[in-house]
Amino acid sequence: MLRGSPFLLAAALVLAAPAEAFRCGDSLVTVGDTKAKVLLECGAPTLKEKVGAREETYGAKTRGKRAKKTKTVEQWTYNCGEGDFIYILTFEGGKLTKEETGGRGRGRSECRGR
Numbered sequence: 024m025l026r027g028s029p030f031l032l033a034a035a036l037v038l039a040a041p042a043e044a045f046r047c048g049d050s051l052v053t054v055g056d057t058k059a060k061v062l063l064e065c066g067a068p069t070l071k072e073k074v075g076a077r078e079e080t081y082g083a084k085t086r087g088k089r090a091k092k093t094k095t096v097e098q099w100t101y102n103c104g105e106g107d108f109i110y111i112l113t114f115e116g117g118k119l120t121k122e123e124t125g126g127r128g129r130g131r132s133e134c135r136g137r
Contacts, residue, residue: 045101045110045122048135052112056119061099061112066135068099068112077115092116100125104132 044053047065075096080089094116101110107128113121 045112052119052122054119054121058097058099058114058117058119061114061119064135065101069102069133070100072098072100074098074113101134102128102130102132103134104128104130107132107134110134 044051045065047061050064052061052064073095077094077096079092079094081092082090095114097114099112099114101112103110105128109125109128111123111125112119113123
């Protein structure tokens with residue numbers, strides 16, 4: 024027979040979830056997911072913005088220089104409506120790198136499954 028408090032069970036469930044995750048209906052999108060996966064799981068965002076670009080160097084030096092690659096930085100905003108939050112997902116080079124809240128949502132939810 025298992026003994027334990029409901030608090031321990033709840034703590035274990037919270038700790039098992041990724042720190043940077045956004046729930047879309049029955050699915051969870053996390054840092055490292057592609058824009059395509061987020062679009063399939065969450066649907067179209069309320070707003071898409073290109074917010075910059077990041078230049079990276081990689082590989083071995085050739086003629087004293089390293090190869091460069093520019094990654095587009097985009098933010099997708101999801102308004103999950105009254106009683107929930109506005110979520111801002113940041114993508115670099117097509118991969119989800121950050122999830123944050125941008126205040127309380129307003130009006131009807133535009134988030135899948137909410």
